[in-house]
Amino acid sequence: MLRHRIQQYLSVYLVMGLDGNGGRSALETAAAALEGGITMLQLREKNAPLSRILDEGRQIRELCRRYHVPFLVNDRVDVALLLDADGVHVGQDDLPGTAARQLLGDQRIVGISAGTDEEAEKAMSEGADYLGVGSIYATRSKKDAGEPIGTSLISRIKAKWDVPVVGIGGIDQDNAAEVIGAGADGVAVISAIVGQNDPREAAARLRNAVLARK
8 A cells, every 4th residue: 555655755756836947848858757656646736627637647647647647636635536646745725634534534545734733733633644745945936835843843753753755845956955955855845857958867866865864
């Protein structure tokens, strides 16, 4: 069951949309990142028509399966079910984790965002399979990311709970080691891969930086 092995898949977690991929299609970007060694992929699409999300989402899902990499959908449990995704990632203001679990069942992954100790407590009470903690550093990829919080929350969460944690927000190959050193099981990135000229090479460098610190 994927959700019970989630920790091993968090090392290099790509969050991507259907556009803004440096002139490449979403499928081309996903293929390059998977070839470079990402270990999880989340489709985070807020603007495209649902028909396009389902069409391109299915293609990306199939590609992820070919590489044995879990495919998650951001926020939209309905889209996750339609795409037969491996799970969802929800924020503090989205569908509660308990409701997502009720809809998705016991086999799929439910990840929840946390930017404070209180949010982490709430996410744990809702049965999160992993926590996405951040924004660790300043980021321009997510407009509602808030002020950077650094790595201390990761350390506090790992000291209190036995839960997989992925850091997100402004992370790249140069600071990934610091995030892993604080106790994170992996790093989630957007621009560090999709914003690079060679997403495959960027993913490979990031993976090397993470694995070197583990």
